[in-house]
Amino acid sequence: MNKNTIAVIGAGKWGQALHFALNKKQKCLITSRTKREIENFVDLETAMNCEYLVIAIPAQEIRAWLKQNFKFKGQKILVASKGIEANTGEFLNEIYSEFVPEKNIGFISGPSFAAEVIKGLPCALVINSNSKKIYKEFSVFFPNFIKTYYSADVIGAEIAGAYKNVLAIASGICEGLNLGKNAQASLIARGLVEMQRFGKHFGAKKSSFIGLSGAGDLFLTANSTMSRNFRVGLGLAQNKPLDVILEELGEVAEGVKTSVAIHSLSEQHSIYTPIANEVYKVLNGKSTQESLKDLLKN
Numbered sequence: 001m002n003k004n005t006i007a008v009i010g011a012g013k014w015g016q017a018l019h020f021a022l023n024k025k026q027k028c029l030i031t032s033r034t035k036r037e038i039e040n041f042v043d044l045e046t047a048m049n050c051e052y053l054v055i056a057i058p059a060q061e062i063r064a065w066l067k068q069n070f071k072f073k074g075q076k077i078l079v080a081s082k083g084i085e086a087n088t089g090e091f092l093n094e095i096y097s098e099f100v101p102e103k104n105i106g107f108i109s110g111p112s113f114a115a116e117v118i119k120g121l122p123c124a125l126v127i128n129s130n131s132k133k134i135y136k137e138f139s140v141f142f143p144n145f146i147k148t149y150y151s152a153d154v155i156g157a158e159i160a161g162a163y164k165n166v167l168a169i170a171s172g173i174c175e176g177l178n179l180g181k182n183a184q185a186s187l188i189a190r191g192l193v194e195m196q197r198f199g200k201h202f203g204a205k206k207s208s209f210i211g212l213s214g215a216g217d218l219f220l221t222a223n224s225t226m227s228r229n230f231r232v233g234l235g236l237a238q239n240k241p242l243d244v245i246l247e248e249l250g251e252v253a254e255g256v257k258t259s260v261a262i263h264s265l266s267e268q269h270s271i272y273t274p275i276a277n278e279v280y281k282v283l284n285g286k287s288t289q290e291s292l293k294d295l296l297k298n
């Protein structure tokens with residue numbers, strides 16, 4: 001393993017933006033499945049030998065990717081994905097725990113559209129880890145336009161980052177149906193309460209939901225057409241079939257699969273999650289008007 005080296009794995013929108021940011025203060029490598037014309041692009045083996053790895057591949061792909069490619073040699077990992085595995089309902093920290101010891105892993109969260117980070121625009125993010133050492137070591141890599149905070153609430157940050165994608169779909173539907181700003185603010189505020197309730201069940205701290213990882217990322221994503229999840233909602237409001245919406249999008253919208261995970265986890269654990277459940281149902285064919293009626297019922 002090469003000491004003091006860092007690589008980003010996954011050269012999608014977020015991987016490339018993180019690579020841009022992390023390449024400011026020191027050399028940062030990047031790799032992906034297909035070769036890209038990006039500065040410091042390397043093959044997977046070279047990247048894997050770095051001491052620090054930032055992994056930015058979609059949540060649903062992580063388990064298979066780790067099984068196929070990952071060999072733990074003492075690397076420190078920063079997970080940049082936001083989602084919950086649909087077919088198991090497992091959180092990403094649970095999946096990673098089979099491959100990486102807890103003291104070697106952190107999760108990055110907070111409001112961060114890749115398109116703004118790659119322009120060097122300022123933002124504030126949270127590195128969540130059970131080890132403060134991981135925060136300290138990764139935070140020195142970040143450039144001065146990104147302020148980093150520490151939190152030990154891994155599950156809170158994970159749930160907030162994953163849940164807000166589902167709520168952004170709901171907010172996109174609200175916008176697409178022209179329900180007005182009152183409705184949208186109500187939806188977002190109740191969404192925040194809902195994700196907090198869901199999180200509490202799994203041991204998350206309330207403070208994570210009112211900070212950058214929760215409210216910060218939710219307000220960003222649920223209010224902007226820059227969000228892929230929000231755009232999925234806009235498409236659903238126009239009665240476009242989901243496969244057409246996703247084909248047009250051409251990038252990952254994690255909320256689609258995460259809604260499946262939240263739906264099954266909330267049924268299994270009897271957690272009241274009305275907004276996420278309606279998103280799940282609309283994604284499975286329920287009309288948006290019917291869904292609105294059901295959400296307005298007492």
Ligand SMILES: NC(=O)C1=CN([C@@H]2O[C@H](COP(=O)(O)OP(=O)(O)OC[C@H]3O[C@@H](n4cnc5c(N)ncnc54)[C@H](O)[C@@H]3O)[C@@H](O)[C@H]2O)C=CC1
Nearest residue numbers: 011012013014015057058059061081082113114251252254
């Ligand atoms: N784009 C953004 O603004 C932000 C995205 N994220 C999260 O980062 C994650 C990645 O998102 P984006 O980069 O934006 O998506 P993207 O759709 O732009 O790119 C996904 C990348 O993952 C790679 N990939 C897909 N399946 C793979 C597999 N089986 N093995 C290896 N690589 C695979 C693709 O080749 C592609 O490079 C998502 O969980 C997303 O929620 C988090 C914060 C901001």
Ligand SMILES: O=C(CO)COP(=O)(O)O
Nearest residue numbers: 110111112113227228229
């Ligand atoms: O997580 C994000 C911003 O923090 C990106 O959101 P989308 O995946 O909806 O574009």
